[in-house]
Amino acid sequence: MLSRMIKDGDVFIVFDLEWNQPFPGKEYGFDVSKLSGEIIEIGAVKMVYSGGTLIPNGVFSSDIKPACYKTIHYHVKKVTHKTNADLAKGEPFGDAYRKFREFCGEDAILAGWSNSDTDMLKTNLKFFGMDDRLGMYFVDVQPLFSVFSTEKGRQRSVEFAVEYFGIPIEESFHSATSDAKYTAKILQNIFDRNKTSEVLSVISTSAVNCDMKREFTTVGAPCDHVSQALMLVDGFNSRCPVCDRPFDAKIKPFRIRKSSYGLLSCPNDGEFFARTRLKKNKEGKFYASSVLRFATQPDYFLVASKREEYEKFGIEGKPAVKKEPESDSE
Numbered sequence: 501m502l503s504r505m506i507k508d509g510d511v512f513i514v515f516d517l518e519w520n521q522p523f524p525g526k527e528y529g530f531d532v533s534k535l536s537g538e539i540i541e542i543g544a545v546k547m548v549y550s551g552g553t554l555i556p557n558g559v560f561s562s563d564i565k566p567a568c569y570k571t572i573h574y575h576v577k578k579v580t581h582k583t584n585a586d587l588a589k590g591e592p593f594g595d596a597y598r599k600f601r602e603f604c605g606e607d608a609i610l611a612g613w614s615n616s617d618t619d620m621l622k623t624n625l626k627f628f629g630m631d632d633r634l635g636m637y638f639v640d641v642q643p644l645f646s647v648f649s650t651e652k653g654r655q656r657s658v659e660f661a662v663e664y665f666g667i668p669i670e671e672s673f674h675s676a677t678s679d680a681k682y683t684a685k686i687l688q689n690i691f692d693r694n695k696t697s698e699v700l701s702v703i704s705t706s707a708v709n710c711d712m713k714r715e716f717t718t719v720g721a722p723c724d725h726v727s728q729a730l731m732l733v734d735g736f737n738s739r740c741p742v743c744d745r746p747f748d749a750k751i752k753p754f755r756i757r758k759s760s761y762g763l764l765s766c767p768n769d770g771e772f773f774a775r776t777r778l779k780k781n782k783e784g785k786f787y788a789s790s791v792l793r794f795a796t797q798p799d800y801f802l803v804a805s806k807r808e809e810y811e812k813f814g815i816e817g818k819p820a821v822k823k824e825p826e827s828d829s830e
């Protein structure tokens with residue numbers, strides 16, 4: 501949650517990253533799990549908040565020469581259309597990051613589509629021995645879009661939101677700079693089409709401190725039975741992962757199909773969103789994976805909509821209808 505009010509003159513930096521991936525099985529001479537992706541592009545748009553709207557005030561764009569994953573991964577090539585020659589033309593990550601921080605200035609609020617970019621930025625900073633504290637709040641525009649559209653509780657792509665708002669498509673998606681520009685326009689549309697006080701309220705309650713651990717996960721051992729698999733992760737939802745006090749259930753976890761949802765409250769640390777997913781491994785055994793995170797407004801909406809579905813249809817959930825083949829990554 502933002503510790504201050506958003507006021508005229510506040511700066512939002514809407515950013516996006518592209519990163520290259522290691523080739524599975526290839527020997528790199530370091531622990532690949534410490535660098536799941538290496539950043540090859542940073543794109544950002546500066547937007548100044550004024551009187552309930554956002555005014556664009558500059559674009560940042562940097563191509564980065566990777567130091568570890570120098571050969572473009574086929575999957576990354578397919579999405580970004582970058583070649584090995586393009587990668588070689590970039591500047592060192594350290595230089596690009598320094599310029600990016602200068603562009604951000606002091607006291608900006610970061611925004612982006614999904615929180616994977618802030619995580620990847622911190623991963624790269626840490627791996628290359630740089631200070632990985634961002635010192636900024638981050639607003640995830642993806643769940644914000646789902647709150648202020650008829651898409652409540654669903655995860656949508658940038659393309660989907662661009663079409664939803666009728667934003668003109670002037671350049672191709674999947675370069676960091678163009679995706680940052682599109683995400684900035686989506687955020688601008690959210691402001692322009694809704695009551696300012698409501699948008700500000702959702703933004704301040706869903707902004708997270710980039711440097712605080714906000715998500716805790718566990719994966720249970722594989723079991724023969726569903727009930728055993730669920731029991732193994734049960735304890736995870738009983739105590740606060742920060743201070744270890746017992747949780748109060750605000751909404752006791754309930755199960756719909758293969759997932760359970762709940763809202764738990766710690767007297768010290770506030771409210772947490774809890775979700776457990778039941779999965780099956782290759783050997784046909786069941787295991788459960790659980791996540792606990794500081795609840796944000798989109799989480800409240802998600803739990804409320806699942807709860808409504810649960811009350812109507814029970815554990816089986818809403819009967820499946822044939823889905824349209826669109827980019828729904830849920």
Ligand SMILES: [Zn+2]
Nearest residue numbers: 740743766769
């Ligand atoms: Zn606590």
